[in-house]
Amino acid sequence: MKQRPAWRRMGKTLESYTMLAPAYMIFLVFIFIPVAWAFYLSLFDYSIMSLRAPRFAGMNNFRRLVSDRLFWISLKNTARYALGTVPWRMILGLMLALVLDQTKLVGRKLLRTVYFLPVVTSMVAAAIVWSLVFSASNSGLANQLLAVFGMAPRGWLADSRLAMFSVCVLSVWKDLGYVMTIFTAGLQGVPLELYEAGAIDGASTWQRIRFITIPLLRPTTFFILVTEILGSFQVFTQTYVMTQGGPGYVTTTLINLLHTKGFVQYDMGYASALAVAMFIGLLIMSWVLRKVFRAEEIVY
Amino acid sequence: MPDATVGQKSKRKTEVSCGRITAGVVQYAALIIGAFVMLAPVLWMISTSLTADSVIVSYKLIPTRVTLENYVRAWTFPSNFDESVTLGTFFLNSVLVSALITGPALIIDSLAGYVLARRKVPGSNLLFYMALATMMIPFYVIAVPLFLTVRKLRWLDTYQGMVVPFLASGFGIFMFKQFFQTVPQDLEDAALVDGCSAWRTYWSIMLPLAKPVVGTMAIFKVMWSWNQFFWPLLIINNIRLKTLPLALTMFRGLNVTQWGTLCAGMTVATIPVVVVYLSMQDMFQKGITMGAVKG
Numbered sequence: 227m228k229q230r231p232a233w234r235r236m237g238k239t240l241e242s243y244t245m246l247a248p249a250y251m252i253f254l255v256f257i258f259i260p261v262a263w264a265f266y267l268s269l270f271d272y273s274i275m276s277l278r279a280p281r282f283a284g285m286n287n288f289r290r291l292v293s294d295r296l297f298w299i300s301l302k303n304t305a306r307y308a309l310g311t312v313p314w315r316m317i318l319g320l321m322l323a324l325v326l327d328q329t330k331l332v333g334r335k336l337l338r339t340v341y342f343l344p345v346v347t348s349m350v351a352a353a354i355v356w357s358l359v360f361s362a363s364n365s366g367l368a369n370q371l372l373a374v375f376g377m378a379p380r381g382w383l384a385d386s387r388l389a390m391f392s393v394c395v396l397s398v399w400k401d402l403g404y405v406m407t408i409f410t411a412g413l414q415g416v417p418l419e420l421y422e423a424g425a426i427d428g429a430s431t432w433q434r435i436r437f438i439t440i441p442l443l444r445p446t447t448f449f450i451l452v453t454e455i456l457g458s459f460q461v462f463t464q465t466y467v468m469t470q471g472g473p474g475y476v477t478t479t480l481i482n483l484l485h486t487k488g489f490v491q492y493d494m495g496y497a498s499a500l501a502v503a504m505f506i507g508l509l510i511m512s513w514v515l516r517k518v519f520r521a522e523e524i525v526y
Numbered sequence: 527m528p529d530a531t532v533g534q535k536s537k538r539k540t541e542v543s544c545g546r547i548t549a550g551v552v553q554y555a556a557l558i559i560g561a562f563v564m565l566a567p568v569l570w571m572i573s574t575s576l577t578a579d580s581v582i583v584s585y586k587l588i589p590t591r592v593t594l595e596n597y598v599r600a601w602t603f604p605s606n607f608d609e610s611v612t613l614g615t616f617f618l619n620s621v622l623v624s625a626l627i628t629g630p631a632l633i634i635d636s637l638a639g640y641v642l643a644r645r646k647v648p649g650s651n652l653l654f655y656m657a658l659a660t661m662m663i664p665f666y667v668i669a670v671p672l673f674l675t676v677r678k679l680r681w682l683d684t685y686q687g688m689v690v691p692f693l694a695s696g697f698g699i700f701m702f703k704q705f706f707q708t709v710p711q712d713l714e715d716a717a718l719v720d721g722c723s724a725w726r727t728y729w730s731i732m733l734p735l736a737k738p739v740v741g742t743m744a745i746f747k748v749m750w751s752w753n754q755f756f757w758p759l760l761i762i763n764n765i766r767l768k769t770l771p772l773a774l775t776m777f778r779g780l781n782v783t784q785w786g787t788l789c790a791g792m793t794v795a796t797i798p799v800v801v802v803y804l805s806m807q808d809m810f811q812k813g814i815t816m817g818a819v820k821g
Contacts (some may be wrong), residue, residue, distance in 0.1 A: 241724050242647045245638070245724065248694065250638070252694040260675060291671050293560060319630070337561055343803070355570075358785055441678075481666055481756075484666055502667070
């Protein structure tokens with residue numbers, strides 16, 4: 227083949243770059259520069275409401291963070307939220323995926339549709355409706371249900387012991403279908419021959435699930451676990467809409483705190499320090515999870 | 527172990543089939559109760575929206591006396607804040623923002639995906655890793671500086687503020703690149719021999735081939751932008767520009783007395799999405815969960 231002239235090759239390269247330009251311009255302006263800026267801002271004392279120029283504060287924002295009682299409270303609340311949602315979503319999601327994976331099951335498609343339905347609804351609308359469900363009055367669905375069993379009505383969202391629980395119920399309801407669908411996709415990757423082999427060897431259904439399906443679903447499980455944990459540490463809409471972080475501070479999560487600090491009090495250096503600390507913390511957490519999952523290799 | 531069980535084989539068989547039936551019944555019962563729990567809040571919302579607020583009764587799963595007046599009130603409720611605004615305004619805003627994000631983003635992502643998959647450019651590996659890196663950055667990390675950027679651009683309280691930062695996504699580029707890599711080279715060569723430019727090749731050959739990816743990506747993007755809440759909350763104050771999720775929070779004030787109106791508002795906001803979902807649910811489930819497959 228004849229070598230093309232240099233200017234034509236250059237023209238082609240240039241053409242390619244113009245096709246890449248829109249995407250990378252947006253990344254640069256709206257992602258990469260802001261990330262660097264967030265790290266930079268975390269070292270400054272800065273508020274858009276004050277006329278003073280940003281003042282270098284060194285590690286001061288991080289020191290404030292560590293000594294801020296509200297930070298530790300929100301960290302604890304966020305961890306409680308994660309513990310109250312992730313295991314339930316994963317266990318119930320896996321069970322649903324397994325049960326609905328049986329091809330003989332009548333109505334499995336309809337059931338899948340129903341379980342997935344909350345995923346497509348808007349979180350704000352769901353949170354508002356669920357705050358009526360958990361209304362402290364007798365008309366709320368939750369209290370009506372208690373009445374059926376002859377139990378006294380509860381305050382739910384107004385009760386500091388039940389508020390986080392109520393938020394978790396909504397969140398499990400909302401995202402269960404999503405986890406189920408990812409597990410279902412993972413199940414498609416388990417070769418049928420292995421089940422047949424298992425059946426010939428006389429393995430019961432439970433044994434097949436325990437010793438064939440679950441080990442082979444490991445990559446899917448790992449993926450869901452990591453995304454669910456990272457996602458649950460970013461919870462905001464539910465607590466913002468249902469409880470505004472209350473009563474007291476029992477449902478104030480890390481992002482609720484970030485929102486209040488950064489966009490209500492405009493303490494933007496401090497909010498950036500919080501964001502940077504969370505980012506590093508979650509990176510470490512996902513690294514540890516990866517190590518743990520790698521460490522327990524499957525042994526046959 | 528197999529030797530020990532051989533003698534009991536026939537006996538076990540009947541036990542197993544009995545056990546199977548019981549297990550099947552338990553399974554179905556659990557599934558149906560579960561499905562009911564999933565649907566109950568939705569049914570209750572619809573039922574409450576059809577119950578008159580003046581009637582002092584507890585709201586049931588099935589309404590006793592049906593009325594539509596709540597819907598009229600919910601539709602005009604936002605006018606209390608600004609006369610020119612109804613629930614329809616927020617619908618239009620949501621449709622507009624979703625469309626303005628989804629359409630251009632599909633083009634921008636597929637263009638970049640095409641170049642990274644098919645054309646050898648210096649630094650294309652680095653560029654691809656940069657696109658992947660954007661997926662690992664949670665939004666809250668950049669929320670404050672992004673707010674400051676948009677403020678500098680004077681885009682607070684504008685549509686472009688809600689749209690432009692999201693016109694490219696690492697995830698979209700990744701999905702399109704993966705797809706374009708599977709397209710046979712011959713197809714492209716034929717076009718090049720015919721003297722097509724890269725743009726022409728992309729537009730009239732590659733993009734039409736990518737229809738399935740475009741479809742699922744479109745649903746993914748529409749759902750994502752339709753439900754977006756945190757970012758508009760930060761930059762939109764003007765009630766006339768509010769999108770649906772943002773505007774719905776105004777209804778919270780009604781939860782003391784006017785549950786019917788509140789539920790009517792939520793129903794109006796929810797039903798269109800549900801109808802679209804029901805009409806193309808396979809694509810929806812694929813679109814929403816596609817991120818997981820390659821995870």
